[in-house]
Amino acid sequence: MNRHIKYLATLVIGLFLASCADLLEEKTYTFIAGEDLVNNNNYDQLVTGAFNSLNYGFEWGNYHTVVNFDCDYQSGPAWAFGTLGAGNFYEHGSVINFYNYYYITIHRANYHKSLIAKMSIPDKVKANAMGELAFLKAWSYFNLVQFFGDLCLYKESIAEGADLYKPRSPIKEVYEHIIEELKFAEEAMYSTQDPEYKIGHVSRGAAKALLAKVYATIGSASMASGNISVMGGPGHFYNENGAKQFIPVPQKLTFQKTQVAGYEDFNSAEYYKLAMDKAMEVIQSNDFMLYPSQEELWSVASRNRGEFIFTLQTTPGSTETSNYVATDYSGYFKETGVMSSGYYVQRDHWYQLFEENDGRVKWGVVHRVPVSTNSAGKLVYSYYPAKDSAKVRLGLDGYDPSDILYYSAHLYGSKLKKFYQVTVPLDGQRTDFNFPFLRYAEVILLYAEAANEVNGGPTPEAITQVEKLNFRNNSTPVGEIGETRAWTQESFRSYILEERVKEFAAEGIRKFDLLRWGIYLQTMNAIDVDEKDVIKRRQKRHLLLPLPANEINTNPFIETNNPGW
Known part of the structure; x- marks a missing residue:
């Protein structure tokens, strides 16, 4: 991370805009000083340049391998999953890039936001542009804090006077800043219904949706105890002849959740109430909608519309902004x-x-x-x-x-x-x-999850909301299930967790869910080695990713890595 900060301090905006794709037409700004960008009022180029850094993690697959490979239901050939998929995280290129690229994004967001604040452009335009960058920064820190724990927290850019090296701030302080940025963004940005809103950009509703997700993450991670069930266990065994036999049907496994380290000072009930209310704000805004079928949801015509709240923005034919x-x-x-x-x-x-x-x-x-x-x-x-x-x-x-x-x-x-x-x-x-980071379906399930925790069981409104997904997916309505087997807080909690892995398979959500619910180790170790010979066995050290060695070696405030690394 620090080498990127030093480069930023030296070249100012040059480093970042030099990395943007030609299609974004930012090459002309490669070596232009920040003052000139301000004078030219190039706010749109600065916003695009900051968000474009999200593509770095996809140029050679770093982002999706980090968020998808290390979970219970994702697998493939052992040669492909033998490192990240087997828990070998230390100094893995994808882990290092995940960390560095998100810090690049954070520093872009900070610096570009400070430049736009100086521009002579309409207040509404300025507020929206700054809101988009605040959202981007919050998203970046949200990804990093869940995987790495305590973080170096940069509230302003190096160019604005921030210290080059910082100690790691505790998880609670990082979340406070994430929430601060999202609260600003939800007030500053356009709604998708505003005439000025541009397709493919984040919006006021995106900030509210991410806030709901942040609150629910804190609510589940800080919950001190509780049971939750998953369908899992071993996928095979060897018979008396030494032949591999598949176990096609997963077992129901009920775990006692553990409180996630670093979340002890949060009040779970308080944050779940915030999550419930914020998710309902998104639902009642009518800014987004569910598509009537999976086929229509994933049609090309649906990209950046309807259900897609926040996605990676790509362009065919460009190495920098396309992926595999x-x-x-x-x-x-x-x-x-x-x-x-x-x-x-x-x-x-x-x-x-x-x-x-x-x-x-x-x-x-x-x-x-x-x-x-x-x-x-x-x-x-x-x-x-x-x-x-x-x-x-x-x-x-x-x-x-x-x-x-x-x-x-x-x-x-x-x-x-x-x-x-x-x-x-x-x-x-x-x-x-366009990799989907946040969909409206998740808002619905976040609302139902939070309502269940706040009220000690699912409310009629939670049932109604989830049934929207049931009808779309042609699955048994959750209310009908409850008629034959009355829902409890625990059973509905488990149902929502399962619905999330069914709905968002390979969308980078499952590992975060296992971590925030404090059942990552139990779930993975119940598999041990999957039927494709991918090692799923994990230790306590796997609860966090290791910081890059370069971060430990160059930052004088960081003396040790995450526990076990």
């Missing part, structure tokens, strides 16, 4: 029609969470993958899941009797169609997948 996410998770088609790549899949235990006609698996999972061609040049397909064998035999639901079941690490699992939401062909090159 779609290729890595869903695969691409060779000229022969055979699919290649797509190595990162959801484990079979994830698929087994769903009812058969739930749109998130019926439409949302790739059930037939062309894996080869036969001697006649005809494509040979692998089918998934194994329990669809009767449909395959009868040629139902799009299957063909010639389809073959493969248990290969990247074939036996769920490839998700959500990653097809790109405007360019899936041909193995970079695509413009």
Whole structure:
């Protein structure tokens, strides 16, 4: 981090804008001093330049591997998951880049915000631009504090006089600043319904939604005790002959949550009340909406609209602002029609969470993958899941009797169609997948989670809100479930946690959920080694990521790394 700060202090804005893509037309500002930018009133370039730094973590896959690989339901070939996926975090390039890139983003947000504050532009325009940068800074710190704990807290830029080196501030102080920035942003930014709002930018509703998520994170992490259940456990065993046998159905595992270290001084009930109220503000604003089906949700036409509150902004054909996410998770088609790549899949235990006609698996999972061609040049397909064998035999639901079941690490699992939401062909090159950071569906589930904790069980309004998702996904309405098995606070808590992993698979949310609920170690260790031979066994040190060695070596205020590293 510090080498980036020094560079910023030396070149001022030059470092950052020099890294932006040509398509953003910021090359002309590469070596222009801050005063000239102020005089030219280039606020839009400064906002774009700051948000563009989010693409750094996707240029070679750093962000999504850090947030997705280390959880219970994500897996793939052991060669792909042998480091991050196996808990080997220390000095891993993706972890280092995750840390450094978010600090670059924080320093951009601080410095660019200070420049815009000096500009002679309409007050409403200035407030919105500064609000967007405050949101970006809050988002960056929110990601860092959950993974690294105590952080060096920069409330202003080096150019404004901030010390180059700082001691780590406690988690509570970091969250106080996150909340401060988001409260400013929710007042300063445009609503999506304002005529001045630009598609693809964050909005007032985005700040409120992120505030709700921050409050709920604090509420769950600071909760001293309570039970919560997950569906998991081992995915295989070895029989008396030494042959691997799959365990297709996950077990119900009930854990006693632990309070997350660093959150002891928060009042869980207070923050859950804040989360409930803030999420309802978003719901009542009508700034966002749910799409009626998974297919429409993940159509190209839906990008940056409706349900998508905050996503990565990409451009096809640009190395700096495009990525391999779609290729890595869903695969691409060779000229022969055979699919290649797509190595990162959801484990079979994830698929087994769903009812058969739930749109998130019926439409949302790739059930037939062309894996080869036969001697006649005809494509040979692998089918998934194994329990669809009767449909395959009868040629139902799009299957063909010639389809073959493969248990290969990247074939036996769920490839998700959500990653097809790109405007360019899936041909193995970079695509413009807008990684979803925050969706309206999460606001609904955050409201239900918070209402359950505040009221000692689900309220009628919480049931109503969740049923919006049930109807969209064609799953049994939560109210109907409650008629046959009355909901308790614990059972509804577990239901919401499961709905989150079903709805947001591979969207960078599951590990954060396991951490904030204090059940990360229990959940991962119940698997031990998954059916693809990926090590899921974890120790206490894995509760936080290690700081980069360079941060320890250069910052005189930091003498030790996170516990165990």
